[in-house]
Amino acid sequence: MATKRNFLSLFLLLSLSSLLLFSFYRSYLPLSTLSHSSLPTSQTFNYPKSQQGFTVTIKLLTFDRVASLSRCLRSLARADYGTDKVNLHILIDHFRNESGNLNRDSYLDSKLNETRQILNFVDGFEWRFGEKVVHYRTANVGLQAQWLEAWWPISDDEFAFVVEDDLEVSPLYYRFLRGLISHYYYNASNFSPSIYGISLQRPRFVPGKHGNKLQLHKNVTLFLYQLVGTWGQLLFPKPWKEFRLWYDIHKAKSIKPYLDGMVTTGWYKKIGERIWTPWFIKFIHSRNYFNIYTNFQHERALSVSHRDAGVNYGKTAGPDSYLLDENTLGSKFFQFQQPLSELKWYDFCFREVYPNRIAKSLDELGSILLSVQKLDTVIFVSLFGSSGEAIINNLLCQFERVNIRNYVFIGPNSDFLYELARKGHPVIDADRFHYTQNLKTDSMIFEIISKSLEMGYNAWLVNGNLMLPISSDTFLIPIDRSYDFYIGNSFEYFLVRSSSSALKIWGENLIKKVGKENIGNLIHLVGRRLEMVGAKVGRIDEIGYYNMKIDVENVNQTGIRNETRMVSWSSERVLDFVEKRLVELGLWGLDSDSLSCKSVVCHKSS
DSSP: OHHHHHHHHHHHHHHHHHHHHHHHHHTTOOOOOOOSOSSOOGGGOOOOOOOTTOEEEEEEEESSOHHHHHHHHHHHHTSOOTTOOEEEEEEEOOOOOOTTOTTHHHHHHHHHHHHHHHHHHHHHOOOOSSOEEEEEOSSOOHHHHHHHTSOOOSSTTEEEEEEETTEEEOTTHHHHHHHHHHHHTSOGGGOOTTEEEEEOSOOOOOOBTTOOOOOOOTTOOEEEESSOOSSSEEEOHHHHHHHHHHHHHHHHTTOOOOOBTBHHHHHHHHHGGGOOHHHHHHHHHHHTOEEEEEOOSTTEESEEEOOOSSSSOSSOOOOSSEEOOHHHHOGGGGOOOOOGGGSOEEOTTOOEEOOOOEEOBHHHHHHHHHHHOBTTEEEEEEOTTOOOHHHHHHHHHHHHHHTOOOEEEEEOSOHHHHHHHHTTOOEEEGGGOBOSSTTOHHHHHHHHHHHHHHTTOEEEEEETTSEEEOSTTTTOOOSOOSOSEEEOTTSSEEEEOOOHHHHHHIIIIIGGGOSSOOOSOHHHHHHHHHHHTTOOEEEGGGTTOEEEETTTSOTTOOOOOTTEEEEEOOTTSOHHHHHHHHHHTTOOOBOTTSSSBSBOOOOOOO
16 A cells, blocks of 8 residues: 555656646747738648549640640650549630731731631540540630649649640659659658649759759759749649639739749749749748659750740740650659658758758757757757747848858747748757756756767857847857856857866756756856856957847937847847837848748858
8 A cells, every 4th residue: 555655646746747847838838929821831731641532634734836735745645644544634825916916917817827726636636544624715814824723623632733835744754753642642651741742844943043053963863942843843732722822812912922032033023924933932932842853864854845935935945854765764763762851852042951850859969969060059049938930030031141050949849849840940849858857948958058068069049039140250159268158248148168168067067956946038047057156157248249239229220330249139028119120220031921031042052
């Protein structure tokens, strides 16, 4: 009986401790009042468990190029579809009735004759693999509407393969697509809601200004890239629906798809609504979605554009690639064994992205620190007591602008924290982090910094809700080596310089003393603990590290001093005030219609 009573007492004690710990963390959960959109996102999408309702419909967009259309249709008909039913929808845009043409009657007769040739050819074309549906428009709508109105999925198992009429596809294209869908859409271990489709065109373009060259190792056959492909693009149903709803909102409110730093924005400003890709690119950027691409050697591809004269080309430019066939591709490419976790991901700058880096232990943290550190320095950004997603997203825009990439977010378990990880930002899940003394948040923070010091890295701890770096030099280590520890006067940031003496003080004196109290301001806590053990602490603000307090300095001031390394504000300030001041200082990088950055900033990879 005594043993049972002791067990019951221990169980109750552990339960009470767990409840108190949960209550403590809940008090620091980020505010969720700021939602980037009322639209559903693909992140809530559970992967399809069965291919029973699987269908692919070919959407062929054509206008007035009968020779191009003929070549495209014949290549589609030569493909291997196995026993699948594949429907073909041909969308024929109407010619433009240009009333200002001097020879209007002759012009109309010519266009009517072209249309009859196209309709006669389409009517007589045999499609043996499914239904053939022809949609002939009564008025010219242009390429943008042709794409956007081509498809509305009726289920999460319906896919659209969109081709323009000057394309030619390999006889193997469908088998290849079918294998990718099976392996990366219907396989739970390889499914990602971040993927919106599959492009069969040869990758050859980087839209981010001053981005990296598009270079891939010859052994890389598949990779993920944010850019949409218009020369043979398979679209997944859920992201496409999400895009169409997003487009409707922006179009109705006359919000233009401007994304600074992108070549495609220049195209849109010049051509306007004749093209659709800037809209989709802006949407993809706001959601951080990716496209599966192929990489075959010697400029080969499963879908080739002949770049015939039309909307995109003033005169015919010829095929962009060489078409693959059975002899050049080989059967081994239909054996999709490579897991999604082994594929490389690239953004619009063709800069590698590392999604889903989540540390839940010191061992997992070690590999993350090794990948992010720069100049032997790591910046730990606290999300505790978060003032909202907007502040953190703006911080990320500033990190990108000034090319700060050696950071790790620390925060309580939340959808927002995991959304950051999905988008490629390394995070530490404080609620699920396994550390030596597993009772208090301060224990975890001290062990995390200790791990950084053990690996030889300087460690910054900053409050992501109350500060913004001004330049890439913000987190350089002070030349003054008088101290191992530096703290900001207002407790927005803290630095531990990597040294044997710092590691000794940190490891032997601080970690052993943790677990005595819970303090919301983690940086204040660090300062208190160092004072308790008699460590020498320098003040960063006193060695030329100027921090501009935007809520105490002149509100009308719009400039930033040359020596300013950081701006900060007090926790009492509301978001509207902080946003207004940062806008005045040119430091608010978010779009007015979303919580995504209004610019893409490319920095050459080192």
